[in-house]
Amino acid sequence: MILCAGESLIDMVPEGASYRPLPGGAVYNTAIALGRMGADSGYLWPISRDPFGEMLLHPLAEAHVDTSLSPRSDRLTTLAFVTLTGGEARYAFYDEGSAGRMLTADDLPDIPDRVSALFIGGISLVPDPCGAAVEALVARVRDRIPVMIDPNIRPFFIQNEAAYRARLDRLIAMADLVKLSGDDLEWLTPGASHDQAAAAILTRGPRVVFQTGGSAGARAHWSGDILNAKAVRVEVADTIGAGDTFNAGVLAALDQAGVLNRKGLAELTAEHITAALTLGTRAAAITVSRPGANPPWAHELAALPA
Known part of the structure; x- marks a missing residue:
């Protein structure tokens, strides 16, 4: 089971003069996408008992995502009000x-042996106590299972930049797979080209750094030559959940190939990584073709032209 640990929230998406509430959150979206693709997926994050919490649970159940490790809480659900500019999404978070x-480190459940990989990222890495809890979780499991991180950096959400940069440095050093957008790379390494920044991050310990670029497709930096996958051309509704879906495609492809484990990652080939890039970009293309974070099901991916 691929366990996704990180935020779930309600995206308040503009609809005329009002807002439409839609389940979302970077890590939550990846868990949903994995489940819809047919991967064995699990989710770990406190879910509120408020009406929005119930709204979050339904898509998880529909996608057959295991939520047995997610505690219920009497605290409120995080809200993210979305502003769309030219199809690009910007967010204002209500999270206090x-x-x-x-979530604290003491709240973390024991991670069962059936968990084969861990995915983390998003705004859950920024504030404490939840950021420290995710870091503690990674430190606890990294020796036995692979870890993938997508920080999905939101500068306006960061109140203590030095502390956040230090946390990312520690997490990236513990991760096996890292996904970064162009905006992420520019924030992490100002003044460097995207390829230079990704190559520098690769030296910190990860086996693969995936670099996404929207319509430019995706690239992978690893011990061999840089690998590329073209974007699938679609009419873009918005970009909400695109990167999250890409992450699921990468994880699902590596899992299908039987290499999403300690031994397999040590023996990755260009073919494995190219397949991961390809599934990630194909899945993301379907997500951006429709409003909101709405990842594809396996049958939709199968029907997408090659």
Whole structure:
């Protein structure tokens, strides 16, 4: 089971003069996408008992995502109000004292042996106590299972930049797979080209750094030559959940190939990584073709032209 640990929230998406509430959150979206693709997926994050919490649980159940490790909470669900500019999404978060934000390391459950990989990322890495809890979780499991991180950096959400940069440095050093967008790379390494920044991050310990670029497709930096996958051309509705879906495609492809484990990652080939890039970009293309974070099901991916 691929366990996704990180935020779930309600995206308040503009609809005329009002907002439409849609389940979302970077890590939550990846868990949903994995489940819809047919991967054995699990989710770990406190889920509120408020009405929005119930709204979050339904898509998880529908995608057959295991939520047995997710505690219920009487605290409120995080809200993210979305502004769309040219199809690009920007967010204002309402998160103080929320169910997820108040997760502590002491609240973490024991991670069962059936968990074969861990995915983390998003705004859950920024504030404490939840950021420290995720870091503690990674430190606890990294010796036995692979870890993938997508920080999905939101500069306006960061109150203590030095502390956040230090946390990312520690987490990236413990991760096997790292996904970064162009905006992420520019924030992490100002003044460097995207390829230079990704190559520098690769030296910190990860086996692969995946670099996404929207319509430019995706690249992978590893011990061999840089690998590329072209973007699938679609009419873009918005970009909400695109990177999260890409992450699921990468994990699902590596899992299908039987290499999402300590031994397999040590023996990765260009073919494995190219397949991961390809599934990630194909899955993301379907997500951006429709409003909100709405990842594809396996049958939709199968029907997408090659």
